[in-house]
Amino acid sequence: MSGGVDSSVAAALLCRQGVDVVGVWMRLHDVADSYSESRRSCCSADAADDARRVAGQLGIPFHILNLEAAFGRGVLEPFLHAYQAGETPSPCVDCNSTVKFGALLGQARHLYGCAAVATGHYARVAVSVDAATGRTRYRLLAARDPDKDQSYFLYGLGQDQLAHTRFPLGELTKPEVRGLAHELGLATADKPESQEICFVPGGDYRTALRDRAGWTPLPGPLVDVDGRTVGRHQGTAAYTVGQRQGLGVALGEPRFVARIDAAANLVQLGRRADLQRRAFAVRDAAFVDGKPPHPSGFTADVRIRHRAALVPGRIRRREASDPAAPALWDVEVEEPVWAPAPGQAAVFYAAGEVLGGGRIAPAGA
């Protein structure tokens, strides 16, 4: 229970179904020590108070679980590392895989004897039995509400995790969830959506880079399409692929960050059309079923950022000259996708089902 309306309603729905529910608020980082003037934060002491209040309204036990170590290792460190390496992190993907359905699920099952972890994610799990093998398969499906679907962030969940996961909001729309919260009189019914990254209360991740990773910006060249230096960047970690704001250059046609080379301390710009891609590579692939639909390749609808359109594509395992090297998958999409950012998740869907996904590799990988 984050203290937001979604997890509040998720808990309430389970209670209504007669499920024996324990409310848990995860303490993930030191932001939890402070109360915030903003109602948007999901991870300050206020959020814990809101979650506790809702648990009190529902009459369920409520505890704060300290998962700082797992979060630091699984989310915060990769986040800081990604920016410093010129990539764009996907902290919510990491948090789901390693914290919510990692450390939390492990503790829930093994320490507290719980059957499952339920969250307020908008996604669905379908259970089917394979006729040929008799094996039970857990399938991860997009939420019924396409506006709220969060299945993109959940591609890293495997069979064992999904078998112990409940998404009570998967069949609901956001207005329906708000309506239920009002109907039930939940304290969080009117709470605004949280938008920011939970461990960056001010919203500027560069503050976190400075404070948590000791980042000192090293300015360097901003290079235009033709290779001409057109300005200075304020440290490569301060930029993400696709970024338009804050470049400090005026070149007629709008420019975007096309490529970041942290090793060379260089930020390459491009026009909108220059960032269209028909092909990119994916590393650290994970498949919900534990294995890809076919070992050498498959077709799927590809999504390269949260809420981005699905684009049909073909995914092939790259022949590796070095068998010990990490596996790469080459993705070719039928329609160009705009600005696939290295480090961000690319997720593969088939008819609304999440097959798996991976992280976009830098061009040339």
Next chain:
Amino acid sequence: MAIYLDHAATTPLRAEALEAMLPYLTEHFGNPSSPHAEGRRARAGLDEAHEQVAAAIGADHREIVFTSGGTEAINLALKGAAWAAKPYGHHVITTAVEHQATLNAVHHLEKFGFEISVLPVDRYGRVDPDELAGAITDRTTLVSLALANNEVGTIQPLAAVVERVRHHHRILIHVDAVQAAGSVAIDLGALDVDLLSLSAHKFGGPKGTGALFVRRGTTLLAQVHGGSQERYRRAGTENVAGAVGAAVALRLAVAERVETARRARRLRERLREGLAVLPGVEVTGHPVERLPGLLSIIVRDADGAALQMALDLDGLACSTGSACTTGSTEPSHVLTAMGYPEDEARGALRLSIGRPTTEAEIAAAADLLRAAVERHRAAATALGSGALSVEMSA
């Protein structure tokens, strides 16, 4: 059904106290400062409460100041005495195992130029009276000490401390008796201290009421300013019902103290024996000089907060020792001061017995604790060394 072994955090309001309070929440609603009949009735109840509290601890009724609780009593004692004695000195002595009310109050004073000495304690949480005597300087004006520790139950050698401090003039002694009152005999006719703090809900009174004993002749600067209530020492319309409930509860607790303590000690020993079969469980605090109903333990290779949560889900209420609401994993400052390393202090649990606790509950609690610890250790092994996390998917 549910078993409550957290009486050191708070214990239920006694029926007699509730009964005595109810008229002051209903028909005797007057303001004790009002001169009319309604006001006089409330004032009579408040006066009687002062007398009862005073009688229970061997004090005079004019020496009792009702407050909003133990924390306010401690703050009034420390800040009020330190500021009042400022012309003579600015040095305050306390110990490393005090309640946050004391430690944060003296750290607040420190920001205003007061000099604070926080004395170390031994393995049992006891301060050395000679070391305390050695810390006294010609600038020392105040010594503050908890009679019994709230986390591990250790009782301080108060008489020896008082004896040493009294070799010096103009040093006030404050005793935080919040955790001790009702369990330890307190006779201010014999005990030569100047200030003593109480909290009603620890001995069967209501929450939101405390009291500070201020020995006659002690100069104290009020910390809450307003009207003339509580002899100018604590302004604000009095919580009459709270004071009445506190007085009744304290009178009963003191009258029944010997029998209650004997019973609590027996139950505590039974619980301790019930846990003795578990390997790697250590009792913290002094083996003899301790609160009768408080059993504090360290479970090795375990996380106290996780055990506490698991036990809560099993229907057993206990504590890790220090109340924490934001899930911080800072180890207990008490156990740290007693020399326990962080990994051991993590496994702290506090089980505290109260008047309503039964033998059957103690037997059931011991079973639940044993099962929880075994389950916890098995889970820790299953989840990997200390990681407590499942494997990520491929």
